[in-house]
Amino acid sequence: MPPHPHQAYDAIVIGGGPAGSTAATVLAQRGRRVLLLEKEKFPRYHIGESLMPHCYFPLQRIGMLDWMKASHFPRKYSVQFVGRSGKVSQPFYFFEHWDHEAACTWQVRRSEFDQALLENARRHGVAVKEETLVTGFRTANGVVVGVQARERKGLAHDFHAPVTIDASGRDAFAIARAGWRQRDPELNKIAIWTYYQDALRDPGLDEGATTVAYLPQKGWFWYIPLPDALVSVGIVAEKEYLYRDARDPAAIFHREVRKNPWIEQHLAPGRQVGRFWVTGEYSYRSRYCAADGLVLTGDAFAFLDPVFSSGVFLALRGGELAADAVDRALAAGDAAACRFAGYGRELRQGMEAMRKLVYAFYDEQFHFRRLIDRFPHLRGDLTECLIGNLFRDFGALFAGVSEFARLPEPLPYGTPLIGAAEPCPASTS
Numbered sequence: 437m438p439p440h441p442h443q444a445y446d447a448i449v450i451g452g453g454p455a456g457s458t459a460a461t462v463l464a465q466r467g468r469r470v471l472l473l474e475k476e477k478f479p480r481y482h483i484g485e486s487l488m489p490h491c492y493f494p495l496q497r498i499g500m501l502d503w504m505k506a507s508h509f510p511r512k513y514s515v516q517f518v519g520r521s522g523k524v525s526q527p528f529y530f531f532e533h534w535d536h537e538a539a540c541t542w543q544v545r546r547s548e549f550d551q552a553l554l555e556n557a558r559r560h561g562v563a564v565k566e567e568t569l570v571t572g573f574r575t576a577n578g579v580v581v582g583v584q585a586r587e588r589k590g591l592a593h594d595f596h597a598p599v600t601i602d603a604s605g606r607d608a609f610a611i612a613r614a615g616w617r618q619r620d621p622e623l624n625k626i627a628i629w630t631y632y633q634d635a636l637r638d639p640g641l642d643e644g645a646t647t648v649a650y651l652p653q654k655g656w657f658w659y660i661p662l663p664d665a666l667v668s669v670g671i672v673a674e675k676e677y678l679y680r681d682a683r684d685p686a687a688i689f690h691r692e693v694r695k696n697p698w699i700e701q702h703l704a705p706g707r708q709v710g711r712f713w714v715t716g717e718y719s720y721r722s723r724y725c726a727a728d729g730l731v732l733t734g735d736a737f738a739f740l741d742p743v744f745s746s747g748v749f750l751a752l753r754g755g756e757l758a759a760d761a762v763d764r765a766l767a768a769g770d771a772a773a774c775r776f777a778g779y780g781r782e783l784r785q786g787m788e789a790m791r792k793l794v795y796a797f798y799d800e801q802f803h804f805r806r807l808i809d810r811f812p813h814l815r816g817d818l819t820e821c822l823i824g825n826l827f828r829d830f831g832a833l834f835a836g837v838s839e840f841a842r843l844p845e846p847l848p849y850g851t852p853l854i855g856a857a858e859p860c861p862a863s864t865s
């Protein structure tokens with residue numbers, strides 16, 4: 437069926453996850469006409485359940501705080517680390533460092549959280565079309581001027597707008613079309629996860645804590661309490677380590693559970709429910725953050741190992757930053773790639789701070805305790821990084837961390853594609 441031409445919008449957003457819903461809502465708050473296209477019918481399943489305290493601020497900006505406060509999501513006051521012997525560290529309570537209500541964050545069931553964000557975008561006036569898959573970019577002289585999309589029923593559409601925001605998550609629509617995926621050289625982990633009903637929860641304030649429990653060779657478990665007595669539990673480790681003597685994810689999972697007494701004891705009274713999930717393609721960044729008429733955000737721009745639960749925060753904050761940059765571009769009547777240089781710079785700065793901490797985590801020589809014993813004055817900076825206050829100077833912190841761990845150079849990717857250095861994804865549509 438030939439595509440139907442459509443009314444023009446100010447901006448089109450691909451994907452209704454945290455990044456897309458936030459970007460769309462912020463633009464609508466500025467009075468922009470926004471179309472959001474989401475391939476699924478919500479609620480839909482998604483991984484990424486543990487929030488960081490600084491999620492509070494983008495959620496506040498888009499008017500989601502009251503909903504979050506009224507939700508049944510477990511309150512997360514802390515993160516705790518469990519050694520291979522099963523010994524638990526002193527929990528790292530965010531409120532000990534930060535006297536702000538944001539110091540208590542949430543463990544979310546993503547199907548509900550993402551649906552609430554999408555409904556909130558609708559309430560702000562965003563035109564949301566679910567079950568609508570974006571299949572291509574529309575271009576004029578190499579500039580993205582809209583998208584082609586197909587409804588589940590098969591009807592094809594053309595939508596036009598001066599700017600398109602790609603927030604398609606790990607499907608990474610633009611990256612995949614243009615071959616822009618750059619893998620992080622050393623963060624090649626995979627994850628296997630599932631859910632347990634009625635597994636143990638720690639008492640009191642620690643009931644909603646995220647637990648990171650170590651495995652050999654710097655692998656680790658996450659243990660995230662969710663609503664309705666459900667726990668999300670998963671392993672992140674090198675592929676060679678996990679698949680060394682088995683292929684079946686369930687067999688691998690149960691083998692590793694026996695390696696950490698804390699995990700084994702906490703899961704013992706519970707019942708495993710649903711399937712085992714596996715994902716690879718771990719950490720990557722797009723070669724470019726923008727092209728003429730196109731901006732990438734959330735996982736569609738970059739994905740970082742989830743050990744510090746930074747993904748949803750970077751999606752919310754990235755969506756907000758992208759929307760601000762798009763709003764300025766619309767006001768100027770110019771959505772050329774160079775307009776998004778500041779956006780890319782700021783986002784990369786925050787990501788690089790988190791990335792350095794992730795590298796340190798995987799370094800055999802690094803331990804938080806040793807860092808703080810030697811440099812007690814860095815405790816504040818370390819906490820700022822862990823709670824998501826990423827967009828600041830961490831020079832002193834990483835000078836200290838580098839005494840214990842080899843830190844990476846910043847990735848040389850993620851600036852806008854300026855001056856047609858190579859074909860933009862537009863020209864492949």
Ligand SMILES: Cc1cc2nc3c(=O)[nH]c(=O)nc-3n(C[C@H](O)[C@H](O)[C@H](O)COP(=O)(O)OP(=O)(O)OC[C@H]3O[C@@H](n4cnc5c(N)ncnc54)[C@H](O)[C@@H]3O)c2cc1C
Nearest residue numbers: 451453454455475484486570604605734735742747748751
């Ligand atoms: C194993 C694992 C554990 C994680 N744990 C955590 C955690 O504890 N805490 C945390 O903060 N983060 C975690 N993350 C990261 C987190 O899941 C992501 O960073 C976050 O979901 C990114 O949000 P997003 O909006 O960019 O993308 P998504 O949430 O993936 O949303 C993208 C949306 O785009 C839609 N879409 C895709 N392609 C198209 C298309 N062509 N047309 C229309 N729609 C499309 C998809 O259906 C989807 O709804 C984890 C990730 C993994 C892999």
